[in-house]
Amino acid sequence: MTNLSTEHSPRVRDDVVRQHVPCNLCGSHDRQPYCPENGLGLVQCNHCGFVYVSPRPDAKELYALYGETYFHNNESGVVGYTDYIKDEPNIRRTAQRRLTHLEQYVSPGKLLDVGCATGFFLDEARKRGWSAEGLDVSSFGVQYAQEHFGLTTYHGSLTDLDFESASYDLVTMWDVIEHVPDPTTYVRRAAELVRSGGFISLATPDIDSLPARLAGRRWVGFKLSEEHVYYFSVKTLTKMLNEAGFEVVNVRHIGKYVPLSLFRDRLGFYFPWLAKALEVGEKALGLSEWALYINPYDIVQITAWKR
Ligand SMILES: [Zn+2]
Known part of the structure; x- marks a missing residue:
């Protein structure tokens, strides 16, 4: 489950061996960095546009x-x-x-x-x-x-x-x-x-x-x-x-479907007062088990x- 409320902070394990892999879709080795600012080691295939991590840990890892x-x-x-x-x-x-x-x-x-x-x-x-x-x-x-x-x-x-x-x-x-x-x-x-x-x-x-x-x-x-x-x-x-x-x-x-409480936590990042009001309402109305369909x-x- 993803969390919208925290600043993006990738954690890449530094204790595993990484190897370059060719594009899994077309086999090409021709690629360029993709969104390097996110620090995830993504590349994009220059031939077919597929985005993947390379170098990366092996299948076992x-x-x-x-x-x-x-x-x-x-x-x-x-x-x-x-x-x-x-x-x-x-x-x-x-x-x-x-x-x-x-x-x-x-x-x-x-x-x-x-x-x-x-x-x-x-x-x-x-x-x-x-x-x-x-x-x-x-x-x-x-x-x-x-x-x-x-x-x-x-x-x-x-x-x-x-x-x-x-x-x-x-x-x-x-x-x-x-x-x-x-x-x-x-x-x-x-x-x-x-x-x-x-x-x-x-x-x-x-x-x-x-x-x-x-x-x-x-x-x-x-x-x-x-x-x-x-x-x-x-x-x-x-x-x-x-x-x-x-x-x-x-x-x-x-x-x-996500629990109302998760929705409230995420809302709280942008509108803490609204999240607080929602929490009070949830308890008063017994809505803690409610879920919302979020797309x-x-x-x-x-x-x-x-x-
Ligand atoms: Zn490709």
């Missing part, structure tokens, strides 16, 4: 970020989520909204959620009639989903696990593709698993969105240093999907159909 502390972390501006478990009701409401959208394109069938975390999305999908399975590099998330909801979840990355080819009606990747070391291989692997006529749907921060361009180096999408190694636009993600055999059917910017218009969801 990148995956090492996603242990149990990732889902319980009091420094969410650094890595992971303040308290993912506590946010369960809002994650579930957000999941319902996304499923309602997707079911316009594909009826409940076999679903694979890549980066399923603790399984809240999968559990909501199952309630709607989906045969839902997931995987995650976090063993904590995978175990939580099994123990609390009896879900079928696998520990590992999409490219390391065995799944039946052409057997899924839908593959979802929520806030995943910007984290993985080799997104092109991920999308191609998803294309193998989705049946002909099936769908993939991904959500990721949109570096070309108006909020991102207006905020410049202060864009909240830049906050999670080390975790995000790729920064997509509609153009670069569409190119990656097309080359894997997908045809884009829908592009939209999406939000999520910052800088997270893009792209849904594509397998040719």
Whole structure:
């Protein structure tokens, strides 16, 4: 979860080895610094425009970020989520909204959620009639989903696990593709698993969105240093999907449900008196459990159909 209220302060680990990597989308080594003021080591490919981190830690170091502390972390501006478990009701409401959208394109069938975390999305999908399975590099998330909801979840990355080819009606990747070391291989692997006529749907921060361009180096999408190694636009993600055999059917910017208290904290940064008044009102009216759907218009969801 990002935090609008603090000055952007990337923290890059200085104890890991970093290596230059070619553009994951087109293979070019021709690049130039991108937004160097933010200190994240971003470059932009001069050939296709893809923005990525280079040099950077290897895949093992990148995956090492996603242990149990990732889902319980009091420094969410650094890595992971303040308290993912506590946010369960809002994650579930957000999941319902996304499923309602997707079911316009594909009826409940076999679903694979890549980066399923603790399984809240999968559990909501199952309630709607989906045969839902997931995987995650976090063993904590995978175990939580099994123990609390009896879900079928696998520990590992999409490219390391065995799944039946052409057997899924839908593959979802929520806030995943910007984290993985080799997104092109991920999308191609998803294309193998989705049946002909099936769908993939991904959500990721949109570096070309108006909020991102207006905020410049202060864009909240830049906050999670080390975790995000790729920064997509509609153009670069569409190119990656097309080359894997997908045809884009829908592009939209999406939000999520956040607790009223989080909204109040962020408001307090700009209007402390208003936040204080809201807090008093919340307590008086018993609204502490309320949530708001907030769409910052800088997270893009792209849904594509397998040719
Ligand atoms: Zn490129």
